[in-house]
Amino acid sequence: MWEFIRDRWDLIAYNALQHANLVFQAVFVATLVAVALAVVVNRFRFLDPIANTLSAIGLTIPSFALVGLLLPLTKIGAVTAFTCVAFYAALPILRNAVVGFGQVDKDLVESAKGMGMTEAGILLRVRLPLAWPVIHAGVRTSVQMSMGIAAIAAYVLGPGLGGYIFTGLSQAGGANAINYAVVGTVGIVIVALIADLLMLLLGRVTISKGIRA
DSSP: OHHHHHHTHHHHHHHHHHHHHHHHHHHHHHHHHHHHHHHHHHHSGGGHHHHHHHHHHHHHSOHHHHHHHHHHHHOSSHHHHHHHHHHHHHHHHHHHHHHHHHTSOHHHHHHHHHTTOOHHHHIIIIIHHHHHHHHHHHHHHHHHHHHHHHHHHGGGTOSSTHHHHHHHHHTTTSTTHHHHHHHHHHHHHHHHHHHHHHHHHHHHHHSOTTTOO
16 A cells, blocks of 8 residues: 555645645635625525525435536536536535524624615625624535545546546456555545645634634
């Protein structure tokens, strides 16, 4: 095993970075989309149960099934992998963002309006900072979930460590089959742990001490 890793260390490190890059880019885009949708839902409250239902249903769709549905549109490659990861990443963020915005104290919002703040100002300076701890929790969950989804997306030649797992499975019984599978699996776990630490640090930096849990 150690010889296998040593001989392929540069490629393994590169694929680990690609895996993390795919996840962080997809989660970033998913966060922007999910927060924007949550703002709309918060403004039109009748959309709240619809958003929660869509989020719940979306999470029940098998990732392989979604990949199959995307293939005719986005073909094999990184675009399909990114789209698949971003889709699943948006769901927990959307759910948490809706809850976070819904928990913002209405008296604070009214006070901001009384001070002459615009709707955009209230969103950026009142609603979003107060809702951010809940949204951040959703983003953190999304990052961890997306690590596994990115591995499955390697089935359509997406970047990352998932390719090692599929190579190991395709070579079952071969000399390096277990090595490929173990390196891919353990590598993803290590990347996920590092990513979670970075998300924890992001929370410490971006969440005000006054509202930090």
